[in-house]
Amino acid sequence: MRISELSRRSGVPNATIKYYLREGLLPPGRATAATQAEYDATHLRRLRLVRALIGVRGLSVAAARQVLDTVSEHQSDVHEVLGLAVGIDPSGSGAPGGGAEEGPAAEDCHEAAALLDALGWCVSAYNPARRVIDQTLSTLRSLGMEYDWRHLLPYAELAARSARLDLDELQEFEDPLEKAERAVLLTFLLEPALMALRRLAQEAESELRHGEGAAAEDTLCSGPVESAAAADGRE
Secondary structure (H helix, E strand, O other), X not given: OOHHHHHHHHXXXXXXXXXXXXXXXXXOOEEEEOOEEEOOHHHHHHHHHXXXXXXXXXXXXXXXXXXXXXXXXXXXXXXXXXXXXXXXXXXXXXXXXXXXXOOOOHHHOHHHHHHHHHHOOOOOOOOOXXXXXXXXXXXXXXXXOOOOHHHHHHHHHHHHHHHHHHXXXXXXXXXXXXXXXXXXXXXXXXXXXXXXXXXXXXXXXXXXXXXXXXXXHHHHHHHHHHHHHHHHHHO
């Protein structure tokens, strides 16, 4: 396809595609003339991943280029590709996907380590989520809440179910670039909807426990018992 067709199918303007080509984010197309080239489905998938990394994850062009280069080097290692796409460098090499420079050392996150040990999860020592867990628990305790990693165990079980659903969504894709793009979109675009679902579920659960429907049900349940007790008193 020509660059105009690549632009139409990807939704990315011609000028932006040319910029990505100059910056090395996209490989050059097959030259058909001095100033013309043809592109294929590989370019389309790569372009979509570029847009996901820059537009969704918010990486700089330089950081996106480094992640893409590393993804290309590890195309046969699906675990490595997905980790880099969502922001974790399992090797700890410091790639801009979220490597050593962003995540704390494992020994600095004691509560996260205890939680992971209890769950039996094998997780990179450089995953920045470790620090988030320790900082969050520390903040809760500073506000007077007696809260430690053990309180997160039921939530971790829910998270594990969510992760299985995420990975199931990726099963149908064979191309590593497609898997990486889908992982970025599922992780970063779906998170607000998942948080919204939690808020909706909290309201629904509160209505069941404390709403008008729950109060009416309590009245219906308590009525016959009270009547029987009164009858027993008269006897």
